[in-house]
Amino acid sequence: MSQVSFLLVDDLEENLISLEALLRREGLNLLKARSGDHALELLLEHDVALALIDVQMPGLNGFELAELMRGNERTRRVPIIFVTAGNTSDSRWRFQGYEAGAVDFIQKPIEPDVLRSKAEVFFELYRQRQQIAAQRDQLQIHAQALKDADRRKDEFLATLAHELRTPLAPLRNGLDLLQRNPHGEKAGDIRNMMDRQLVHLVRLIDDLLDVSRVSQGKIELRKEPVRIDEIVRSATEASRPLIDGAGHRLTIDMTETSLWVDGDEIRLSQAVSNLLNNAAKYTPAGGQITLGVRVDANRAVISVTDTGVGIPDNMQASVFQLFTQIDDHLQRSQGGLGIGLALVRQLVEMHGGSVDAFSAGPGAGSRFTIKLPLVPAPARTHGPDQSVVPAPSFRPLKVLVVDDNPIIADTLGMMLEDIGHEFEAVHDGREALDAARHYHPDVILLDIGLPGMNGYEVCKAFRGEAEFQDTPIIAQTGWGQDRDKELATEAGFSFHLTKPIPLEQLQKVFSTLST
Known part of the structure; x- marks a missing residue:
């Protein structure tokens, strides 16, 4: 696979050197330009996966360069992140940037991990686009399929920019409130809210990286005999805040509790939790969610049923595809990157199982079903020594x-x-x-x-x-x-x-x- 190219545009050489040092990695080609005119030349010569553009430059500034890129067929789809020391909280300034074609902004001085995490997303996304292009050449994919893939990519970029910023807003607001009144009566609630938003932000990034790792075969399962009820317990604990926050009723229907599968408990719990989260997000407030477990022909059947918005007939076959979200549901969902169900399918299939979706149509709710092969219960072993062990002494380091x-x-x-x-x-x-x-x-x-x-x-x-x-x-x-x-x-x-x-x-x- 060919290298991925990023374009770095800044009129100061030291800034370019700094960006290059922060982004340098295997498989990444960094193109540098100290003016807008030079940047346009490089864009016409190279296929660029991401442009990091300084706003304040002599001659052709960052906004003007972005507008010229949008006017050229070759460069109009290149994602742009503006790098600036300006006031990014100024709504008029940000609107001008988005109008010029930005997908995001990075504030100077640059936080290295923020820059690298954003760059990693576009690096992996471009690599996936390369894979799609290679398959197109080999299988002569129909032109309409390519247009659909391109449309999903654009929607994903827009969704990604939105979803990563969404938890940052309450984090910023909470920090401002705590700085003004650190010991106020709502300080505890604010800290809890900020913690939830941080967990949400980390999960978005982890899910995206998990999909990439599974797709490349880089996730190694730690399999052992595990009880289905333990998987259910762990999954419901993880999803309970989202379910309760929307006022849903969760019913658990397990006909048998002593069911065993050979699997990675953490990954299987993640798959079931993703289905519960999906049900909670696409069900209007106060809905009903049912998690059922039964046996069918030596397989454990785990189903998640909701009273939510349902799935149109033409989408039921594609809901497990990467970056897919149902158009009519975008306004109703509580966010997401369109990767949760794709991750569920990948994890379940790695365990030798299957997953499918059914809905009677819009407004009729949905049912997602996981089937996993059962294994015999492991032989009983003696429990751990219950004798009292003195607590180890602690020493400061x-x-x-x-x-x-x-x-x-x-x-x-x-x-x-x-x-x-x-x-x-x-x-x-x-x-x-x-x-x-x-x-x-x-x-x-x-x-x-x-x-x-x-x-x-x-x-x-x-x-x-x-x-x-x-x-x-x-x-x-x-x-x-x-x-x-x-x-x-x-x-x-x-x-x-x-x-x-x-x-x-x-x-x-x-x-x-x-x-």
Whole structure:
């Protein structure tokens, strides 16, 4: 597969160098232009997957360049993200940007993980488009099918931009409220709301990456005999906030509880939870959702039935396709990227099962059914020793936090202090070694995406010194795919944590190190 090309446009060379350092990765070709005119030349020479354009440039500014791109057949569909130090909260300014063709904005100074997460989406999306194009050449796909795929891509880009911004709005509002009145009577409710929105944002990104990983065969299932009722319990716990928030009634109908399948409990619970979430989103407030479990010809049958808006006849065969959303339902749904049902089908088929959908039509509700092969119940084993074990003693640790983003470094430090440890922060990989020699940390919390000397290189340098050969080094990074974890292990990291790191996860890791 050919390289993916991104276009970086900025009149300042140092800004281009910074963007290039942050985005550099295997398979990505970075084109650089210091003027709008040069950018147009590159756009006509290359197939560009994403254009990152500075707004304030002499001569042809960013908005004018975008408008020229929209007027050219070759370049009008290139996604544009404006990079600016201007006031992106100004609605008139943002409207001008969207009118010029932007799908999003990035505020200067740039947060590296925000930039990389956005770039990863367009990188993967372009790779998928390349795969579709290759299949078209081989199978001579009908022209109408290509138009439909292109339309879905455009709808997905628009939906993606909307869905990623939606949870950010209440997070911004909640932060503003807490800054004005941090100890007000609603402070607890505001924090809970912000936590829910952050979980929602992380789930959107995780779902998108999960689809990509499953499609490329990069998800490895951890199969073992698992009870269906445990899958149901875990799935309903995950979906309960969305169901209760819409005022729905959830009924669970299990004819038998001792049913076993050979599977990955986390992934199967994720599939059932996605069906419950789908039912909750497409059912008007106060609806009825039923989760049923029965046996049919040595298969477990898990069904989720709702009293929602239903599925048109012409859509029932395509609801499991990636990026598909039912047009008439877009105004009624509570958001989504059109990937949840595609992920359900992929995960279920990886377990040797099947999933289908049925609806009597618009307004008649829907029923989604998962079928999984049953396995015999495992032989009983003796339970764990119930004798009382003394709680391990806790000792505070000295932690060196290495992250080029001071905000991330400081907030991680605050979390460490909150769970009883102390920290020192540095923001450059090249300075980390000197800092460690003076600080003598018990643990090193190290970012991967550092400018100049990246985290892998820093970790290898630590392991090359006798003092730090056995020091626990924890990777904390926005790169969380399986290959990223393999690279971290090869470089000498002891643990790999994916940003944003929940406090509970940080506490769990450090509890194993501080005893």
